[in-house]
Amino acid sequence: MLQVAFIRENKEDVIKRLAKRNIDAAPMIEEVIVLDEARRQLQTQLDNTLAESNTLSKEIGNLFKSGKAAEANDLKEKTTQLKEDSKRLGDDLNTKAEALIDLLYKIPNVPHESVPNGTSEADNKEIYSEGDIPKLHEAALPHWELAKKYDIIDFELGNKITGAGFPVYKGKGARLQRALIAYFLDKNTAAGYTEYQLPLLVNETSGFGTGQLPDKEGQMYHVGADNLYLIPTAEVPGTNIFRGDLLSESELPLSITGYTPCFRREAGSYGAHVRGLNRLHQFDKVEIIRVEHPENSYKAFEGMIEHVKDILKELKLPYRILKLCGADVTFASALTYDFEVFSTAQDRWLEISSVSNFETFQANRLKLRFKNQDGKTQLCHTLNGSSLALPRVLAGILENYQTEDGIEIPEVLIPYTGFAKI
Template sequence: MLEIKDIKTHREVFEKALKKRNFEANSLFTNVLDLDEKRRSTQTELDEVLAKSNSISKQIGMLFKNGQTDEANKLKAETGELKQKSKTLSEQHDSLQQELKELLYQIPNIPHQTVPSGQDEDDNEEIYAEGDIPKLDKNALPHWELAKKYDIIDFELGNKITGAGFPVYKGKGAKLQRALIQYFLDKNTSAGYQEVQVPLVVNEASGFGTGQLPDKEGQMYHIGEDDLYLIPTAEVPITNIYRNDMLDEADLPIQLTGYTPCFRREAGSYGAHVRGLNRLHQFDKVEIVNLVKPEKSYQVLNEMVEHVKTILQELELPYRILRLCGGDLGFTSALTFDFEVYSTAQERWLEISSVSNFETFQANRLKIRYKDKNKNKKLIHTLNGSSLALPRVIAGILENNQTSEGIKIPKVLVPYTGFEIID
């Protein structure tokens, strides 16, 4: 969430930057600033009424003490009127405050200056690519056919138990899934991240804090009776660990990693491009989250990108990195780099990680601050990244490593799987 003081100071700059997202902010900014002025005016009037009421209350005490009962009772009647007026003003202030918050929730984050303009994913910039795309036999299969051939992932069984988008992993498929989770966690903890296990359901405040609500409300599974949400990513509960906390500068940076299943409704997603593991309603993911001082956040973002690169290098998967354009940038992000693995059998790129800097956007919603050496209170910067999302990594491993003998397991995973080939 943007800070009102920043909107006042940088309005023209913000409006121009938001046009990269194809977002017209002028009318919203006008409404925000007008509403903020009303809120401030109401607060000033309320403070004056409360101050007057307190002053009269002191006078009443002195009058009663001096035996001036009639004068005291006259002033008591006035305090009653002031009390009612303060109640009305307080309710008006709270209503304006809520209305203001709802307006601010509609405004996305300001794109970083390096974010390119663009309408959609076709306008994203490829900034790096590594790895040779393997040449497969003419009879090579897509991963959903390989999963059936080797009986390692059962999509039909998942559909029977729950519905489409909830696969069942079996045998070596289940072991490969578990191996990847442990490998990702080991890589992250060896890089300095502290592992945490977090709840898979969150309350509404947590969803609003990291920006999934109200922006992606229709994409989240909602438990109506308890008003809780299944998490779409571990980013939500992990970042909310520090909601409303005041941190010391010495506490930063905070680096956390966690594995969770993730749940996404993915409403309206149909067609061949979402077949198999390409898009699921439930999937496993290992996440990394950073809470850092503002001046360090872009250095940390680059370090996160390099960290994910080392994982993909060890998995021996051909990949590329994209800088997302304004039209494809997530609502809460200032700058995002997407990692994509090439699926040789499908002849297309599959997104397997997003690494993002949210600057103060989440921290302002979450009220996560720190005290610097001079005891000044400042908002932190939050960052997160997939490290990694499993389904499309598995799709890439199955398709790119298929041979006539079976599917070869990347060497780095063999100590985790206990086998070298799926046959």
């Protein structure tokens, strides 16, 4: 959530940067300033009314002590009116404050100045690529056919148990899935991230804290009886660990990692491009999350990028990095880089990780602050990244490592799988 003071002081710049998202934010920004001005005026009136009421109450007490009951009773009528005025002003103030918060919740983060303009994901900018795309044998198959051929993932069984988008991993497929999770967690903890096991359901406050709520696109699964939400990513419970915290500067940075299943409705996703593991309603992901000093957050961001690059180098998967344009950057993010692995059998790039810097946007919602050396309170910066999302990594391994007589396992994973080939 943007800070009102930031909006007031940088109105034109906020409108200009939000235009990168292809939205005309001017009406919303103007309304924020109008609501905030009204709120300030009501607060001043309420403070003055309460102060006058307190002064009269003391004067009435003194008059009664002095035996001047008639004068005291006259003033009591005035305090009655002041109390009514205070209640009315308080109600008006709450109404304006709620309207202001509701509006602020609807305004996305301002993109970083380096975010490119664009109208769709086609305008994302490739900034790095690494790895050679393997040449496969003539009978090479896409991963969903490989999964059936070697009996390692059963999409039809998942459909029987739950529905489309809920695959069942079997035998060496399940073992490979578990190996990837353990490998990712070990890489992250070796890099200094503290491992957490996190809840898979969160309350409404947590959803608002990281910007998943209000859920404009209807992508979260809602458990209505308890008003809880299945997590779309470990970012939500992980970042909310620090909600409401006032840290000391010496405690920064904070870095955590966690493995969770993730749940997304993926409403409106149809067609060949979502076959197999390409897009699921339930999938596994290992996340990295950082809470940083504002002066260090972009250095940390680059460190997270290098960390994910190192994992993909060890897996020996061809990949590229995209800087997302304004139209594709997420609601809460100021800057996002996407990692994509090349699926040789599908002849297309598959997104496997997003690394984002939210600057103070989430921290303002979370009231996540720190005290600097001067004793002043500042908002932290929050960052997160997939390290990594499993389905498309697994798809890339199955397709790129396939041979005529089986699927080889990346060397770095063999100690985790206990086998070198499927």
